Amino acid sequence: MKPPLLSRLSSLAYVAALIAASGCATTANNPKDPFEGFNRAMFAVNEGLDKVIKPVAQGYDTVAPLPVKVVVSNFFGNIWDAWTAINNLLQGKGGEAVSDIGRLLINSTLGIGGAFDIASEMGLTKHSEDFGQTLGKWGVSEGPFFYWPIIGPRTTRDTFGWMVDSYSDPVWRVWLTGDMALRNVMVGTRYINLRATLLPADKVVEEAAFDRYNYIRDAYLQYRRNEVFDGELPHQVSDEESPQ
């Protein structure tokens, strides 16, 4: 039996691909964004949802003192470190994987269940990995860009990566213990906390972007390419692109 989340998502992806393929995006002329029509519609949906989510995140950001927010981020970050370790292993980065496992062990114990990031202070750097990056490292190309409701921007590759991430996500799996309410609180808290960390970026994007959708899409694509290369993507601007 397929887990409900995954099957829901794959049917969502299927429906979206159908809508997009059936001519909803005939006006798109950007080769890297063939489904621009669909994506812009979903972007608008998310902007609408954000009218509700953002105030909640702002409330949280104002009410919660910094140490509380740090503890919340650390707690969820610690859980994710296990998945980071697996992905580093899948990408053949054994040293990084060992360091991630070290982080998980140290922070879960000395760091009191992940509340404090003692491991970083001990010099074990936090890495950022997910299954989309692993696929990228394996040479899977990005595929068309999508803007999904709630989830936000993802390339096709990263959409599949995200499905695998969610399937393996210990926080989503809390429902297996039978405590659905706890799972919902955890997923909700993590989402609001994440939204709160993005608040400072809102103002910058609002003023920097001519077209918010374009700006976010292009930034997302650059960001993910850099992530696949673990920040070592060479800064290259070819001469024909950079006339003096």
Add this chain to the structure above:
Amino acid sequence: MKSLVSMLFGLLIVLAPAAAQDLAPDAMVQQVTEDVLNIVRQDKDIQSGNTRKAIDLAETKVSPYFNFQRMTALAVGREWNKATPEQKKRLTEEFRTLLVRTYSNALTSYKNQKVVYKPSKMAPADTEVVVKTEVLQPGNKPIQLDYALEKQGGSWKVYDVIVAGVSLVTNYRDTFKQEMSNSGIDGLITMIANKNKQIEAGKK
């Protein structure tokens, strides 16, 4: 005596900016960053979102180390060569205003994060280099903040700022290209100018 003092003082003013410019690129990035952050740390207005003050700070402390013309050329791409000198000048002016404001806006969200400077690999003969820094933020992964610099005459100038892999300059390329194919270089100038006016009208 008095004139000697004022002459010395004048010399100091002239020499002060030159001092940082003669530094190696990584040392220069570090000095300018720390200078700016020291001011922001003590300025409650900037911390509470006073963009005007942050812009003044960016203009005096940061802009001298940026090559805005190169930045504009990068964002515009191939079409840059087709622009007249007058168009280039106006494009650079408008884009500069936009970039300085974006940078200043980012300054107002500063909350005592620490910046770590990574050792940069470069040979003495290099004329281009990327200086890597990281902004440490409690509870989250550090944010990569890189500066691409080139040597011009004797001094180094920043021509790109890359935040978490996202170039603040080339991120505009597609948007600019689209506008130029719709309404030409003049259309692009108008678009950036309108944006600047709109932001200026919205916030003082």
